[in-house]
Amino acid sequence: MPSCNQQEKNGNISQVEISNDTQTSPFNLASLTVGQNINDILKAAGITAKDTVHSDEVTLIGNERLAFSSEKLLHFNGINLAGKHYKNTNKVLLHYGKVDQEIGPLAHEKEDELGMYQLDIYTEPEQKALYESLSENLNTPVFNTIHESFESEVKDNEIIQTPNKLRQEVAIWKDKDLIYYYCETKVDHKPDESLCHLFVFKAKEWKDLLKGSGYPDLDSISLG
Numbered sequence: 241m242p243s244c245n246q247q248e249k250n251g252n253i254s255q256v257e258i259s260n261d262t263q264t265s266p267f268n269l270a271s272l273t274v275g276q277n278i279n280d281i282l283k284a285a286g287i288t289a290k291d292t293v294h295s296d297e298v299t300l301i302g303n304e305r306l307a308f309s310s311e312k313l314l315h316f317n318g319i320n321l322a323g324k325h326y327k328n329t330n331k332v333l334l335h336y337g338k339v340d341q342e343i344g345p346l347a348h349e350k351e352d353e354l355g356m357y358q359l360d361i362y363t364e365p366e367q368k369a370l371y372e373s374l375s376e377n378l379n380t381p382v383f384n385t386i387h388e389s390f391e392s393e394v395k396d397n398e399i400i401q402t403p404n405k406l407r408q409e410v411a412i413w414k415d416k417d418l419i420y421y422y423c424e425t426k427v428d429h430k431p432d433e434s435l436c437h438l439f440v441f442k443a444k445e446w447k448d449l450l451k452g453s454g455y456p457d458l459d460s461i462s463l464g
Contacts, residue, residue: 269332269357270317270377274418274442278306278336278352285313295360297333300449302346303355304338307331316359317373323363326432330366333358335446347445356441367424367436371411374420374438378413383460385410404428410457417442419463423455 267285282288287310295307308314309331314321323330335356337349349355361367375381387408405428413420424436439450444463451458 267313267315268317269315272357274354276354278334278354281334281354287312293331295331295333299335300347300445302337302349303335305333305335307333316370317377319369319373321361321366321370323366325362328362330361330363348443355443356439356446359438361436362434370438371422374413374422378415378420381411382414383412383457385457387456404430412461414461419461421450
């Protein structure tokens with residue numbers, strides 16, 4: 241399960257950029273809407289598919305995804321979310337439909353249409369800034385909870401509990417028909433594995449994908 245927490249961006253404090261002043265790009269992830277054409281999104285950000293970075297994240301059958309770590313895309317309501325912690329780099333993933341011309345749609349995907357976007361944030365200042373931006377712009381979450389337990393690992397083909405405390409916070413906002421699902425996990429003694437996610441979607445298929453990937457509390461929200 242991914243996680244995000246006590247990380248510093250090489251000792252630097254993240255800057256909240258002001259439009260018409262220090263903002264390096266007019267592109268704003270927060271303005272993306274599910275259903276937009278992926279090519280129009282990349283053009284607006286001044287980026288191409290050649291700028292992608294590696295990602296092991298899964299997507300729905302009938303869809304593809306592009307991952308970027310460029311500052312050109314990593315802007316959310318004026319906040320620069322670019323950063324790196326240990327070997328991990330903050331990135332955004334755009335999940336979009338890719339219809340097989342011979343088979344046709346496998347589910348409800350439409351060619352080059354954005355189905356969900358995802359933020360993977362490893363640096364604590366940017367994670368904090370993202371959460372505060374969501375709270376300020378979307379107000380009170382429709383669901384918010386904290387799970388506390390101990391991390392488990394596999395040893396000699398057995399699942400054993402470790403002494404490492406695991407703290408996971410889930411916050412869910414709903415704005416019109418869009419769901420903003422935020423998941424932050426902190427694991428004692430493993431800051432290099434820390435990560436927080438934001439998933440923005442509206443279709444049941446994406447909700448089911450996240451549930452199947454182990455993300456909690458998705459049944460606490462209704463779609464539509």
